[in-house]
Amino acid sequence: MFDAQRMSSIPFSGIRKVFEEVHAREAAGEHIVNLGIGRPDFDTPLNIKEAAKKALDDGHVHYASNYGNDDLRKAIAHKFERDNDLHYDYKKEIMVTVGANEGVFLAMLAFVNPGDEVLVPDPFWPHYFPCVELAGGVPVSVPIREENGFNPTKKDLFSLCTDKTKMIIVNSPHNPTGAVFSKRTLAGIADVALEKNLMVLSDEIYEQLIYGGEKHVSIGTLPKMKERTVTVNGFSKSYAMTGWRLGYVGVEQNLMSPMIRAHQYSTVCVSTFSQYGAAEALNGPQDELGKMVSEFGRRRELVVASLKKMKRVSFSEPKGAFYVMVNVSQTGRSAEQVAGDLLNSGVAVVPWESMGKYAKGLVRLSYANSYENLEIAMERMTSYFDY
Numbered sequence: 557m558f559d560a561q562r563m564s565s566i567p568f569s570g571i572r573k574v575f576e577e578v579h580a581r582e583a584a585g586e587h588i589v590n591l592g593i594g595r596p597d598f599d600t601p602l603n604i605k606e607a608a609k610k611a612l613d614d615g616h617v618h619y620a621s622n623y624g625n626d627d628l629r630k631a632i633a634h635k636f637e638r639d640n641d642l643h644y645d646y647k648k649e650i651m652v653t654v655g656a657n658e659g660v661f662l663a664m665l666a667f668v669n670p671g672d673e674v675l676v677p678d679p680f681w682p683h684y685f686p687c688v689e690l691a692g693g694v695p696v697s698v699p700i701r702e703e704n705g706f707n708p709t710k711k712d713l714f715s716l717c718t719d720k721t722k723m724i725i726v727n728s729p730h731n732p733t734g735a736v737f738s739k740r741t742l743a744g745i746a747d748v749a750l751e752k753n754l755m756v757l758s759d760e761i762y763e764q765l766i767y768g769g770e771k772h773v774s775i776g777t778l779p780k781m782k783e784r785t786v787t788v789n790g791f792s793k794s795y796a797m798t799g800w801r802l803g804y805v806g807v808e809q810n811l812m813s814p815m816i817r818a819h820q821y822s823t824v825c826v827s828t829f830s831q832y833g834a835a836e837a838l839n840g841p842q843d844e845l846g847k848m849v850s851e852f853g854r855r856r857e858l859v860v861a862s863l864k865k866m867k868r869v870s871f872s873e874p875k876g877a878f879y880v881m882v883n884v885s886q887t888g889r890s891a892e893q894v895a896g897d898l899l900n901s902g903v904a905v906v907p908w909e910s911m912g913k914y915a916k917g918l919v920r921l922s923y924a925n926s927y928e929n930l931e932i933a934m935e936r937m938t939s940y941f942d943y
Contacts, residue, residue, distance in 0.1 A: 562689070562690060562692075565686075565689055566686045566689065566690065567682075567686070567910075569682060570682060570906060570907070570908075570910055570911055571592060571593070571594070571682065571906055574592040574593075574895075574899075574904055574905075574906050575590075575592060575593055577899065577904070578590050578592065578899075578904045581899070586902070587902055588899070588902055588903070588904050589902060589903050589904070589925060589929045589930070589932050589933040589936070590904045590925065591903060591904055591905050591921045591922050591923070591925060591930075591933055592904040592905055592906045592920075592922060593922060593924065594731060594878070594879065594922050594924065595792070595793075595796075595798045595924060596793060596796040596798070596848060596878075596924055597924050597925055597926065598796040598844075598848050599796060600795060600796050600797050600800070600833075601795065601796070601837070601840075601844040601845075603836055603840045603841065604795060604797070604833045604834075604836050604837045604840070605833065606836075607832050607833045607835070607836035607840075608829050608830055608832055608833030608836075610832070611828070611829035611830075611831075611832035611833070612829040616828045616829045616832060617828060617829060618828060619824070619825055619828070620652075620825040620826060620827075620828040620831060621825065622651075622816055622819060622820050622824065622825050623647075623650070623651050623652065623816065624650070624651060624652025624804070624825070624826060624831060625652070625828070625831045625832070625835070626646070626647075627831075627832070627835045628652055628831045628832075628834050628835040628838075629646040629647070629650045629652065630646045631834075631835045631838040631839050632644075632646065632650050632652075632804050632806070632838065633645070633646035633650055634838070634839075635838045636650075636787075636806055639763070640760075640763075640772075640774040640776075640777065640787075641774070641777050642774055642776050642777060642782065642787065642806060644806045644807075644808075645809065648809045648812060649806060649807060649808060649809050649812060650804060650805070650806055651804065651805045651807075651812065651815060651816060651819060652802065652803070652804050652825075652826045652831060652834075653788075653790075653802075653803040653804060653805055653819065653823075653826065654801045654802075654803065654823045654826055655790055655792065655801045655802065655803045656759065656761045656788050656789060656790035656792065656803035656804075657683060657803070658803060658819070658822075658823060659786075659788035659789075659790070659803050659804065659805045660683065660684065660687050660757065660759060660788055661687045661690070661691075662805070662815045662818045662819055662822075663723075663757050663786045663788070663805075663815065664687045664688055664690070664691035664693060665690075665691050665814075665818040666811075666814035666815045666817075666818050667722065667723065667755055667786075667811075667814065668688060668691040668692065668693035668722055668723065669692065669693070669722070670692035670693070671692070671693070671694065671720060672692075672693045672694065672720060672721075672722035672723070673693065673694045673695075673696050673718060673720045673721045673722060674688045674693050674694070674695050674696065674721075674722060674723045674724070674725060675696050675698050675713060675716055675717070675721060675723070675724045675725065676688070676695050676696065676697060676698060676725045677698050677700045677706075677708045677725065677726075677727065677730070678697035678698055678699060678700060678912040678913050678914045678915065679700065679706075679732055679733060679881065679908050679911065679912035679914060679915035679918060680697075680725075680727070680732075680911065680912055681727060681731045681732065681759075682911040684725055684727075693722070694720070696716055696721075697912065697913040697914060698712055698713060698716055699712055699913075699914040700730075700733070700735070700914070701914075702870065702871070702872045702881070702883060703872075705735055705872050705875075706730060706733035706734075706735035706872055706881070707735060707737055707738060707741040708737075708741065708744075708745065709741075709744065710744030710745070710747060710748060713744070713745065713748045714748055717748065717752050717754075721752060721754060722754060722755060723754055723755040723756065723757060724745055724748065724749055724754055724755075724756050724757075725756075725757045725759065726742070726745060726756055726757065726758045726759065726775055727758075727759040728742075728758075728760070728762075728772070728773075728876070729762035729763065729765060729766060729772070729875065729876025729877040730762075730876070730877065731762065731877055731879060732879050732881055732906070732908055732911075732920040733872065733874065733879065733881045734872075734874025734875060734876055734877050734878070734879040734880055734881065735872070735874065735875060735876070736766060736770045736772065736875040736876040737773075739773050742773055742775045742778060743778060745775060746775060746778045746779075746780075746781050749781065749784060750780055750781075754784070755784050755785070755786065756775055756776075756781065756784060756785045756786070757785075757786045757788065758774060758775050758776060758785055758786065758787045758788065759788045759789075760772070760774060760787060760788065760789045761788070761789055761790050761792065761793050761803075762793050762876055762877040762878075763789065763794075764793070764794040764845060764849060765793060765794070765849060765852060765876055765877050765878060766849075766875065766876040767849075767852070767853045767856055767874075767875060767876065768853075768875060770875045770876060772876070774787060776806075782808060783808050783810075783811075785807075786805060786806075786807045786811065786815075787805065787806040787807065788803065788804075788805055789803065789804055789806075790802060790803030790804060791803070791834050791837055793877075794837075794845055795837045795844075795845065796848065797833075797834075797837070800830050800833065800834070801826075801830075802826060802830060802831070802834045851927075852878050852923065852924070854927065855878075855923040855925075855927055855930055856874065856878070856880075856923055858923075858927065858930055858931065858934065859880055859921065859923050859930060859934065860873055860874075860880070862934035862937070862938065863880065863882065863934075865938070866937065866938055866941045866942060867941050867942045868884070868886040868887050868941050868942075869882050869883060869884055869886065869887075869941055870882075870883045870886070871883060878922055878923050878924045879920055879921065879922055879923075880920070880921045880923070881908065881918050881919070881920055881921075882905075882918065882919050882920075882921060883917055883918055884917055884918070884919055884941075885916070885917030887941070890907075890909065890917070891907035891908060891909045891915075891916070891917055891918055891919050892907045892909065892910070894907070894919060895907040895919055897940060898919075898936075898937065898940060901936045901937075901939070901940050902932075902933075902936050903933045903936050903937055905919045905920060905921050906919060906920045906922075907919050908920050
């Protein structure tokens with residue numbers, strides 16, 4: 557009876573629902589291969605942990621700047637230049653956030669007015685819609701299709717623009733499809749943003765996890781786009797630091813003021829000693845990152861080869877992240893029903909049709925699990941789909 561009206565449209569996470577069900581079944585003695593959770597199954601590299609421990613021992617236990625520690629912001633600025641060809645002033649244009657998720661949420665609070673529309677490629681990561689809605693905005697689904705490699709088209713974006721459209725969300729590499737948006741796709745998005753005078757939120761959290769010769773392009777590097785783009789990234793996926801809750805935002809100085817104010821009155825700052833570990837992640841050796849990406853690539857090949865042999869499924873081969881979207885509509889059953897059947901067979905996947913207008917008949921598989929477990933999961937899935 558006391559709930560705020562704004563919460564009426566905010567659902568519980570479908571991913572977490574699967575997670576809790578798996579946990580309950582495993583506690584009851586079932587063997588479940590969990591392909592539902594989107595986190596690296598690797599430990600944080602030792603040099604990163606040691607840097608955070610040293611910072612703790614050295615007494616870095618008090619408030620940090622709202623923007624983040626200078627050393628970390630310098631490392632982030634260098635990373636943007638080195639990896640993305642984006643140039644930000646570390647003092648005025650970079651902010652450290654509580655995970656990339658906070659960066660997304662702050663962008664909505666800072667720039668979306670009640671009634672403003674935000675275009676979201678659909679299927680989508682399920683946090684985007686609630687973040688828009690909590691800011692009073694209206695999320696609008698933009699179809700991305702299996703036959704187009706799950707890349708949005710300029711035609712669809714233009715057709716959905718109205719006089720209320722304020723922002724386009726870009727997520728590449730993409731969760732949940734594993735798509736990598738091509739430079740041509742990004743150029744089309746930029747055309748729409750420039751013609752309609754829109755902002756872009758570019759969520760690049762999976763940028764390091766790319767396979768098969770694909771290349772990540774930051775949309776902020778395209779002509780006239782940096783001044784209207786909020787680039788969000790973090791440490792969770794590339795450095796197996798999901799529990800550290802560390803992200804960051806790069807944005808031109810004139811757009812930073814509303815974001816830092818929203819940050820000040822929500823989380824204030826990120827834990828101080830953890831930022832020393834994050835700086836080491838960017839400045840230190842990248843060997844462990846390379847090994848992790850190589851192993852994800854090996855797992856991806858296993859999953860793709862197995863899915864190609866299965867009956868009654870189709871999919872677009874993923875180019876990045878660690879997800880595959882599988883179309884199970886040929887089974888004649890809903891994605892929810894197929895996910896339930898697979899769970900009873902010992903494999904957990906996430907049915908995506910409740911998380912996107914255009915996700916009907918799709919389930920998401922995460923190959924962030926061991927190669928051995930993936931072999932078991934593929935055998936169980938083959939038995940189910942080939943009956």
